[in-house]
Amino acid sequence: MLGVRSIMGASAAAAVGVVSVATVAKTVEEKFPAPKFSLQAERFDLSTMQGRFAKQLTNCDPSLLLAREQEIRAAEGLLRDFSEGKAANASNSQLWSARKLVEATVQPDTKEIIPRPFRMSGYVPFNGPVCVAMMASQSTPALLFWNWVNQSQNALVNYFNRNASSPTSNETLFISYSAAVGAALTMAFGLSQFISRRYSPARAAQLMKFVAFPSSVVASCSNCYIMRRPEIESGISILDKDGNTLADGARSSVAANKAVMETVLSRGILQIPVFFIPPLLMSIPPFSAASAAVAIPLTTMFTIASFGFGLPSTVAIFPQVGSVKVEELEPELREAVGSQPDGTVYYNKGL
Template sequence: MAPSEHIPLDINIKEPRWDQSTFVGRANHFFTVTDPRNILLSDASLENARKIVHDYRQGIVPPGLTEDELWRAKYIYDSAFHPDTGEKMFVIGRMSAQVPMNMTITGCMMTFYRTTPAVLFWQWVNQSFNAVVNYTNRSGDAPITVSQLGTAYVSATTGAVATALGLNSLAKRVSPLVGRFVPFAAVASANCINIPLMRQRELKFGIPVTDEDGNRLGDSSKAAQQAIAQVVISRILMAAPGMAIPPFIMNTLEKKAFLKKFPWMSAPIQVGLVGICLVFATPLCCALFPQKSSMSVSRLEPELQARIKEKSPGLERVYFNKGL
């Protein structure tokens, strides 16, 4: 294919379209990345976007391709392919699946929270989904074995379910409204267990760190610690609006004649309320920290600091993909 006459060949599509040093720029980026419509795209559409992006990086552009179409292809590509490995991500683990999956699971967790079997089932479903998301959006390109993945999943899910059951037993002694917040407390606690366990290989062996131009400098566990802490904070805050606002609304609605007459409507209404919250909370909380996170060289492991100072004496900061 000949180079396009319509767009320049120096557009940096390795980086997001918007300025990632500002919260507004990151929010615009993540509203695009988490767009639920992306999970409806066919394999052919994803492959076409991948081809456009890869070809453009080689200086090959289809005739008539516009800059908006190039950016659209870049965001379709980013929504489905891992930034470090390039592999196509499992569909329910993609960030574009976050809103539909989370609104369904969270809505059901908050509707069916009164009995132990229901708590067990929905917490297990939620932690299984979280495990898929955490693995799919891990940082780095090092493989994880089935054994490591299985151990992490069982540990994380067991810890999360135990936390939920413990909180649920405490909630029986308080008011019904307070009881509605048990799922959020369980999810917040579980995120602190699930994410580090599913990404324990990063904590043990480190994640790739680079200079500002993307040149790899080594692997750092310190960077992994910062990355995982930022993801835990984002995930807890992401869940907060959808799990904190609907309980007040549902507590009021369940006293009204409509839900007394049609109690089966409780779950769909709750799922819808959670969905409205998540449409905004998901991208805005992803935007709290830059995807391309950074830290001072002085905070890295001593041996990595020494290697970096030897190769690049003037370098003060390193960069890494924090995961999502």
């Protein structure tokens, strides 16, 4: 009976957490006056941390999962009409809402609708419970299983949100997935074995909650780096302050390396609110003294909330459009880009 109550409590707590994230996302969006609609300009000021957080939080809004295919295709049609000058009756708010829905649900290159579990808006409700299961695991087999599920989920999110206009080889995808799973399982197995042999069963059960944190940091960082390492080898485009490509499309490995490192770092930092803060809170009285029927729902709610607000926060740490000094570029590119304001060029960091 305790198990049933715990599961029901955890399910209710997860629902509360998801609804809270969706509610805050809508509240934050409403705090920012919508500028005149544009298909190119951004809804928020991405030069500020506040604006970047607002954009990412609205992208992660779980309520976007409720939209049906007909609604998504209708939003695409409205945007198409706007581009052809046929949407005179659509309000500014309707146009921004349509753009947000399309960007959150449609793969920009293939134009296919992304399955719900693998959208950014689906990350919290679908991956959050997996994270809870990882922290709740008190045996090595269970810990290894949920680490595998977590990295498989992450790999599929990366795949469906990839840049499909520049295809990643199946070999790269397989290596990235294998490296992430291997790193996570190796770290989880090693730490769980060390803890079980070094500490008493009661103390080991407490410490096992923290094993998910280092294993996820290593796995997420290695997954991201391996997936995007080809960018460093081939380089990425460099832009002027208006977003125009410089040097006749020549690519910079220096800019690519900076973009990849910023993304890897943000992926590592994301694991703190997801896998470190919730078990830390649960180790503090009075939460530490709670029964399983209470502790599991509390852990679930803390994790969902931390995930929901931690994800947009960490993605927003670095600007989507990064900058690098001309003098730091490859010698052959310095002359090609010519004189730039403040001696700076820019690049698209990616996610």
